[in-house]
Amino acid sequence: xxxxxxxxxxxxLGRGNVGGAFAELLAERADAVEAATGRRPEISGxxxxxxxxxxxxxxxxxxxxxxxxxxxxxxxxxLDAMRAGRPVVTANKQLLAQHGDELFAVxxxxxxxxxxxxxxxxxxxxxxxxxxxxxxxxxxKVFGIVNGTTNFILSEMAASGASYEDVLxxxxxxxxxxxDPSDDVSGADAAAKMAILARLAFHTPVTLAEVSYEGIxxxxxxxxxxxxxxGLSLKLLGVxxxxxxxxxxxxxxxxxxxxxPLAPIEGPFNAVMVEAPAINEVTxxxxxxGGLQTASAVLGDVxxxxxxxxxxxxxxxxxxxxxxxxxxxxxxxxxxxxxxxxARVATVLGDNEVSxxxxxxxxLGDEARLVMVVHECLESRFATAVEALGRLGDLRAPPRxxxxxEEQF
Amino acid sequence: xxxxxxxxxxxxLGRGNVGGAFAELLAERADAVEAATGRRPEISGxxxxxxxxxxxxxxxxxxxxxxxxxxxxxxxxxLDAMRAGRPVVTANKQLLAQHGDELFAVxxxxxxxxxxxxxxxxxxxxxxxxxxxxxxxxxxKVFGIVNGTTNFILSEMAASGASYEDVLxxxxxxxxxxxDPSDDVSGADAAAKMAILARLAFHTPVTLAEVSYEGIxxxxxxxxxxxxxxGLSLKLLGVxxxxxxxxxxxxxxxxxxxxxPLAPIEGPFNAVMVEAPAINEVTxxxxxxGGLQTASAVLGDVxxxxxxxxxxxxxxxxxxxxxxxxxxxxxxxxxxxxxxxxARVATVLGDNEVSxxxxxxxxLGDEARLVMVVHECLESRFATAVEALGRLGDLRAPPRxxxxxEEQF
Numbered sequence: 001x002x003x004x005x006x007x008x009x010x011x012x013l014g015r016g017n018v019g020g021a022f023a024e025l026l027a028e029r030a031d032a033v034e035a036a037t038g039r040r041p042e043i044s045g046x047x048x049x050x051x052x053x054x055x056x057x058x059x060x061x062x063x064x065x066x067x068x069x070x071x072x073x074x075x076x077x078x079l080d081a082m083r084a085g086r087p088v089v090t091a092n093k094q095l096l097a098q099h100g101d102e103l104f105a106v107x108x109x110x111x112x113x114x115x116x117x118x119x120x121x122x123x124x125x126x127x128x129x130x131x132x133x134x135x136x137x138x139x140x141k142v143f144g145i146v147n148g149t150t151n152f153i154l155s156e157m158a159a160s161g162a163s164y165e166d167v168l169x170x171x172x173x174x175x176x177x178x179x180d181p182s183d184d185v186s187g188a189d190a191a192a193k194m195a196i197l198a199r200l201a202f203h204t205p206v207t208l209a210e211v212s213y214e215g216i217x218x219x220x221x222x223x224x225x226x227x228x229x230x231g232l233s234l235k236l237l238g239v240x241x242x243x244x245x246x247x248x249x250x251x252x253x254x255x256x257x258x259x260x261p262l263a264p265i266e267g268p269f270n271a272v273m274v275e276a277p278a279i280n281e282v283t284x285x286x287x288x289x290g291g292l293q294t295a296s297a298v299l300g301d302v303x304x305x306x307x308x309x310x311x312x313x314x315x316x317x318x319x320x321x322x323x324x325x326x327x328x329x330x331x332x333x334x335x336x337x338x339x340x341x342x343a344r345v346a347t348v349l350g351d352n353e354v355s356x357x358x359x360x361x362x363x364l365g366d367e368a369r370l371v372m373v374v375h376e377c378l379e380s381r382f383a384t385a386v387e388a389l390g391r392l393g394d395l396r397a398p399p400r401x402x403x404x405x406e407e408q409f
Numbered sequence: 410x411x412x413x414x415x416x417x418x419x420x421x422l423g424r425g426n427v428g429g430a431f432a433e434l435l436a437e438r439a440d441a442v443e444a445a446t447g448r449r450p451e452i453s454g455x456x457x458x459x460x461x462x463x464x465x466x467x468x469x470x471x472x473x474x475x476x477x478x479x480x481x482x483x484x485x486x487x488l489d490a491m492r493a494g495r496p497v498v499t500a501n502k503q504l505l506a507q508h509g510d511e512l513f514a515v516x517x518x519x520x521x522x523x524x525x526x527x528x529x530x531x532x533x534x535x536x537x538x539x540x541x542x543x544x545x546x547x548x549x550k551v552f553g554i555v556n557g558t559t560n561f562i563l564s565e566m567a568a569s570g571a572s573y574e575d576v577l578x579x580x581x582x583x584x585x586x587x588x589d590p591s592d593d594v595s596g597a598d599a600a601a602k603m604a605i606l607a608r609l610a611f612h613t614p615v616t617l618a619e620v621s622y623e624g625i626x627x628x629x630x631x632x633x634x635x636x637x638x639x640g641l642s643l644k645l646l647g648v649x650x651x652x653x654x655x656x657x658x659x660x661x662x663x664x665x666x667x668x669x670p671l672a673p674i675e676g677p678f679n680a681v682m683v684e685a686p687a688i689n690e691v692t693x694x695x696x697x698x699g700g701l702q703t704a705s706a707v708l709g710d711v712x713x714x715x716x717x718x719x720x721x722x723x724x725x726x727x728x729x730x731x732x733x734x735x736x737x738x739x740x741x742x743x744x745x746x747x748x749x750x751x752a753r754v755a756t757v758l759g760d761n762e763v764s765x766x767x768x769x770x771x772x773l774g775d776e777a778r779l780v781m782v783v784h785e786c787l788e789s790r791f792a793t794a795v796e797a798l799g800r801l802g803d804l805r806a807p808p809r810x811x812x813x814x815e816e817q818f
Binding site for chain 1: 446532534541544689692693716
């Protein structure tokens with residue numbers, strides 16, 4: 001009689017919200033993991049910031065799950081584990097976004113798997129889809145809503161007309177936003193996720209520092225109200241796309257037309273679209289956070305590692321970041337309500353080859369609001385036009401502008 | 410100096426729409442496949458119904474791609490290939506739905522991979538997601554729009570008010586429906602896909618014969634018009650779910666409330682949702698057909714086979730099909746426009762413990778239309794109530810009913 005297969009010993013780094021949920025889920029699904037892989041998983045040790053010895057845990061583990069977050073000491077632990085021949089599963093988006101080159105190089109040298117589905121959009125299997133289903137597809141664009149906190153805030157602002165500050169406070173009460181929300185609302189969190197997705201989609205080294213981002217702190221209830229009249233809904237989008245000469249990887253608030261697949265995504269949800277000539281477009285949506293959801297993604301990675309080999313991400317080309325790309329824009333102007341203002345504004349736009357798609361003008365006493373959407377143009381050209389508008393004597397406040405994705409359907 | 414790795418020799422069975430697109434795509438992406446897997450793919454032989462010798466092609470192939478469709482001779486070829494140690498990629502939903510047990514058993518015995526992403530929803534990676542990302546997740550429900558032809562027809566009927574027959578003719582002109590559309594419009598095609606998804610999601614043997622289905626041939630423009638008033642949109646849904654005592658796997662036309670994630674899916678698109686306590690819900694949508702899209706899914710599977718091992722689907726439990734389940738319904742009655750009709754109808758429903766959620770009544774001369782949505786109840790009870798309604802003297806035509814999914818959001 002042969003011995004029963006040995007259990008898989010999993011060393012767990014971090015036992016916060018996600019780490020705790022993972023330990024519970026692993027125990028609950030141990031039978032299913034054994035049925036699927038032939039080996040029963042067990043936690044061989046837990047390292048927290050207060051307690052545990054990494055070297056000792058590594059020694060008695062077959063696989064390391066890193067859920068402590070942050071760069072130090074997570075980076076050293078992950079690198080050491082891989083160098084010691086242990087595959088690693090991590091949910092650490094900052095680590096991947098900032099040190100991807102180093103991590104993947106070490107994984108390849110050591111011949112171990114490094115999996116990180118939970119680092120982007122929790123349980124939505126976007127990492128696996130890009131790496132495996134579309135691993136040899138010429139992806140042209142990956143974009144979507146990759147931060148649930150900001151999507152909740154924008155949905156609530158649109159629904160209630162409340163201010164950014166009030167809705168942020170409400171999101172904090174509900175646990176959708178942290179006490180210090182700056183990482184989410186500034187777009188920095190989404191930028192880290194887009195750095196990871198861009199790297200995978202385009203097989204090119206992208207780091208967080210190369211991703212430009214803009215947050216939602218400056219969004220006004222007015223913008224949302226006028227946008228509604230124009231049939232638009234506002235999302236904080238992460239966009240990674242091929243552009244003439246290289247790629248563009250950015251995060252910015254953006255209006256979407258009704259009918260756009262991302263327009264109906266409301267509340268603390270995430271959704272990501274992948275576009276390629278050979279697939280048209282595929283959209284994936286679901287909860288973008290939550291301890292249990294993130295732990296589920298981690299467990300899926302653990303099972304994949306036990307189930308078989310998979311190649312480690314490798315850079316194939318070095319694509320430059322293209323700084324100036326084309327976009328459509330929403331433009332909000334507070335102007336004096338006098339004859340000729342619209343003509344002067346339109347002239348400035350026309351002189352800069354910025355073409356108007358739609359306009360809403362409304363009088364408010366001796367002022368007026370001029371809200372328009374302009375067709376796609378080079379962003380530098382639009383910026384020049386906005387600067388020139390700012391110099392018009394007619395404006396009562398600096399112009400406000402937000403990206404727009406034109407309707408496609 | 411070591412020899413360069415040998416190419417991967419791919420034997421292609423079938424060279425129709427998808428087979429031709431696959432051969433082209435493979436040539437176009439050969440560099441990318443080589444970069445990803447270290448081996449360059451080449452077609453070692455093509456078998457068509459008219460031409461080619463299967464044994465000779467098998468002999469000189471490392472991997473077989475079956476895109477001929479149908480059961481015979483595809484089944485023998487796929488079984489022979491696996492018995493000869495060759496992994497197989499297929500897009501053949503009928504083969505999987507009707508002979509899944511045999512195919513997976515032979516794959517396991519032979520120790521080879523059998524992949525079939527393209528068999529369900531083309532390039533939407535639903536098979537991989539269920540098998541790999543959620544392979545040890547306790548999935549409670551998989552459902553969605555898995556037939557693009559019928560979704561196009563229903564979208565057009567709703568938008569234009571045209572009859573089923575007129576829109577079907579239009580779909581045939583556009584190439585969205587075949588000359589003989591019966592497999593699509595009857596729900597049989599969707600049933601085969603749901604048999605596959607149910608098997609994978611619940612790790613239980615489900616065959617096509619166990620999937621009950623209902624098509625869209627009887628849908629009237631009237632139903633869609635009234636539904637619009639009730640805020641509903643009509644989809645042909647495939648639903649596989651755990652129910653008390655087992656599972657239910659079915660295909661039926663179904664109204665969805667506004668806000669349901671599947672409600673905005675229009676035209677020849679597919680979308681599938683997966684629900685589980687640990688993930689809430691994940692929705693994936695995209696083009697459900699098309700030669701190039703299907704070929705892309707096939708190529709993704711080929712690359713996964715070259716990239717590493719993966720376990721073959723295995724039954725873990727035997728779950729019975731539950732025949733009588735609960736559902737909400739839309740009910741359309743043509744009645745005499747006389748006092749007391751609504752009361753008599755309501756009494757029949759109440760006597761059968763069927764509870765009304767909303768009603769639209771409209772007079773048309775001496776007739777009236779009574780359109781209602783009833784709350785969730787056992788389908789057998791609803792059927793009894795509808796039978797009893799049919800016996801009322803007030804009805805001018807047999808009652809019509811359609812499933813409804815109540816709002817969740």
